[in-house]
Amino acid sequence: MAGMQAGGSGARGRPTMKDVAESAGVGLKTVSRVVNGEPGVNPATAEKVQTAISKLGFRRNDSARILRRGNTASIGLVLEDVADPFYSGLTRAVEEVARGHDSLVFAGSSDEDPDRERELTLAFCARRVEGLIVVPAGDDHEYLAPEMAAGVAAVFVDRPAGGIKADAVLADNAGGTREGVEHLLHHGHRRIAFLGDSPQIFTAKERLRGYREAIEAAGLAVDADLVAMFPPRAEAIRQALDRLLGGDRPATALFAGNSRVTVAVLRELVHRRGRPALVGFDDFELADLLSPGVTVVAQDPIGLGRTAAELLFQRLAGDRGPARRIELSTRLIPRGSGEVSP
């Protein structure tokens, strides 16, 4: 009878505490005590249990444990693309903090698709993650309201949430851009072009704002012909540069709105004579090894991830204060490309 279903799972399933209990000839609760290192078990009994555990290859099923206890000890991370160095640094920082809180991380890439963001986020919620860190693709997050009302903590990074009140950890996009553009102004440039990303992206809008502010603060007028806002693809960049650097009043300097734009611009400039000054938002590896080195406004992906994760665990620890918005400052790194005169 007992023998029929004893032994470490004839068919498929894994041995359970019940199997271990039978094999060791003790009660289920005693096995639980040994597995969880609870005190008050006779050493000889514990020994028998350990033997059974090894023999059967038992490993506690944390899913069952989680269901009973209620805390899943896991968080979800939704970002645009883990393969992007900016986000992979951020991911690593989140992992690091989660580890310090004995929490596991579910991760997924939204590919800048709002539906995919929602799908991933809600899948994580169905798995009952305790918290979420989201780099939003969409601008409407009302779908998260019921989850947050039910106790799921959420921190948005890089871009704020839309339609709900939630914590956000952002870079100082406008301020950083202002500093970068001022740097170009100080070097004598008056025709400075701004090459941004899609105008619906929050960071792109903010950086454009910073550009405008710097130009206007210098007593100049913002020339719409000097502003280009679109996703950085080679062909589009080429045409934009043709326009910006040609004509009778060409731009003498470029501000690139993110590292993808910067790199696309660099690839295109290689084929041209005469280099405009260049400052890019976002640092990137090897920027210092190019000639000239590329001057950038560096943000801090590790800091963004760490700050967001720490804020999340603070919320999970009971912090019920109002939604916070934290802005991390940026840093101008002059390397050569931004220090040339018109």
Added chain:
Amino acid sequence: MAGMQAGGSGARGRPTMKDVAESAGVGLKTVSRVVNGEPGVNPATAEKVQTAISKLGFRRNDSARILRRGNTASIGLVLEDVADPFYSGLTRAVEEVARGHDSLVFAGSSDEDPDRERELTLAFCARRVEGLIVVPAGDDHEYLAPEMAAGVAAVFVDRPAGGIKADAVLADNAGGTREGVEHLLHHGHRRIAFLGDSPQIFTAKERLRGYREAIEAAGLAVDADLVAMFPPRAEAIRQALDRLLGGDRPATALFAGNSRVTVAVLRELVHRRGRPALVGFDDFELADLLSPGVTVVAQDPIGLGRTAAELLFQRLAGDRGPARRIELSTRLIPRGSGEVSP
């Protein structure tokens, strides 16, 4: 009585199917049917259930579902460091394939620490992931034998498992290096140095083997003075280059064992006069924009991740064949740095 614990969770917990059933005045099973889109529910009844779901903010608890059904629809990914572009590309590819199989991904970085690798892997097993994709940090994976015996599928990537038979998806490390070194030989170099990584890393050993084979195939003797195997840190690289490029018989060409070595070498070469030829294993962003462009032996991180994940899901689908070892070929990309004569 019933009212006491009805309503959508007064205290903390989330509403359950039971709550929805009570609120809608139907049976539990009917709620389950509606939630899971099972056919055969009276439209009017389904409507009532939907209303209750929205009102209470119900979302199915997938952890409970998983416990009952037995399939967790999740896999674990353990790698060295998500922040490394090589691994973040691989991660993205795994995510992509997992998504196609409706599976979620737990991810963690081992930091090249065998204990951390084991800890992460077993934590994933305790969460009952169905499969594992592991970039091993250690060389002993017997700890996984009970898990694999219990049905957990495992595929190793970039480096093979140690102590157990398991699927492995690798780059053609030796072959790729051979091709790179032969390229330098064809350009007339006879004193070619090899700068590898720590000799205990599988890929470093394999690439060194390829180097040796190429040198010997050319009828030359491997000069131990031309081989340097250590983690790529600036100071160590500087000293190695002093030694390799100085003296009376300096190396005229360098083969760098991975992209971190390549970049460290480039940073150091900037400060020196006279550039040796250079070929590096691993491609990296902007390699083409440096001057000269850096010739590399490119491996395919996306391909490694995709292949490993596809193999894993093949196993999960029932493939019980013997452990496989798949080698992905590499590709030499000449860009300038490797095409200069002594």
Added chain:
DNA sequence: CTGAAAGCGCTTACAG
């Protein structure tokens, strides 16, 4: 078309 009962593998009171 609908629902009551049993059970997934644990932990939580509770009683010896």
Added chain:
DNA sequence: CTGAAAGCGCTTACAG
């Protein structure tokens, strides 16, 4: 020091 009973939130047979 030890263990039997109940329950976490679902799904799986099974019976109306």
